[in-house]
Amino acid sequence: MSKRTVLITGGVRGIGAAITKTLLAKGFKIVAPTRAELDLSLPSSVEAYIAANRELPIDILINNAGINVLRSIVEIDENSWQSMLQINLNAALRLTQAYAPGMQSRGWGRILNISTIFSLVTKERRAAYSMTKAALNALTRSSAVEFGPSGVLVNALAPGYVDTALTHQNNSPEAIAAISATIPLRRLADAEELARAAAFLVSEENTYLTGQTIVVDGGFTCQ
Ligand SMILES: NC(=O)c1ccc[n+]([C@@H]2O[C@H](COP(=O)([O-])OP(=O)(O)OC[C@H]3O[C@@H](n4cnc5c(N)ncnc54)[C@H](OP(=O)(O)O)[C@@H]3O)[C@@H](O)[C@H]2O)c1
Structure with a gap:
């Protein structure tokens, strides 16, 4: 059982x-701030959280x-551009800057950025989302290069369509049925299927995979 400490944003939903559930079952210690404790849309909230929690011994940042x-x-x-840029990219950069140095000084760390297939391919009305997540993939590669020599491995996980509130918010039931028909596995992913891939990427079993954007999409982007 791992005794590593994980900081995860948005860890209470989807x-x-x-x-969070998968890592807890494997014995990881989880720090999952609520939005009241850490509102990623507000730079002041991100800075206040970092200042108050600078000494947290975070081994894994998600x-x-x-x-x-x-x-x-x-x-x-x-407004929508600035909030997407702030939540999807700037906050990830600030948390990386805050917690990677501790991992480097301890000689072990894992960072996982949750990206999307729309960082690699796209769809109408996803331009801002695609741009911020493509930049997150770039941050992933740069982080892997800069932190690799200190034993910190950094990856991005790019889900396809996952059965969560976000997907239902952005797609009608008819659209979801139509999307499912276009996925080689003929269904959306369960969040647990993403969690299993995430758990490997941040684990001690992952010793050489770094700087990559790992697509978990039921084969959707192969077509
Ligand atoms: N669902 C998909 O099909 C899919 C596909 C590809 C990639 N993704 C990516 O996967 C990640 C998780 O998505 P999801 O589908 O699980 O989304 P979700 O069900 O909408 O949950 C989003 C999470 O992010 C948190 N969050 C949003 N704005 C925040 C803010 N300002 N400050 C702090 N926390 C905030 C939410 O917190 P609250 O609980 O406080 O609202 C929630 O926990 C996202 O990065 C998304 O881009 C999702």
Whole structure:
């Protein structure tokens, strides 16, 4: 059983909750701040959280929380763009800056950024989401290069369509049925299936996989 300590954002719902449950069962200690404790949309909240929790011995950081405000390119407004940039990218960068040095000094660490297939392919009205998540993949590669020599492995996990509130919010039931028909495995993923992949990537069993964006999409992007 692992005694490693994990900090996960958005760990109380959706994919994050499934990752939390899976890691708890494997004996990891989980720090999963609620939005009241850490509101990623507010730089002041991120800075206050880091200042108050700088000494937390975080071995594993999972930047999971994310939002997807659907807009066509010509409709992207400043507010939705800034919140997506802040939550999906800036907050992940700030938490990486805050907790990677501790991992480096202890000589072991794992960072996992929850990305999306839309960082690699895209769909109409996903431009802002795609841009922020593609940048998150870039942060993943840069982090792997900079922190690798200190034993810190960094990856991104890119889910396809997962059966969560976010998916139901952005797709009608008819759209979800139509999407399922286009996935080689003919169904959305369960959050637990993402959690199992995440658990491997942040574990001690993962000793050489770093800097990658791992797609878990039932074969959707192979077509
Ligand atoms: N669902 C999918 O099909 C899918 C596919 C590909 C990638 N993803 C990615 O997977 C990650 C998790 O998505 P999900 O589907 O599990 O989403 P979800 O069910 O909507 O949950 C999102 C989580 O992020 C948290 N969050 C959102 N805004 C926040 C903020 N301002 N401050 C702090 N926490 C905030 C939410 O906290 P509250 O509980 O406080 O609202 C919630 O725990 C995201 O990065 C998403 O882009 C999802």
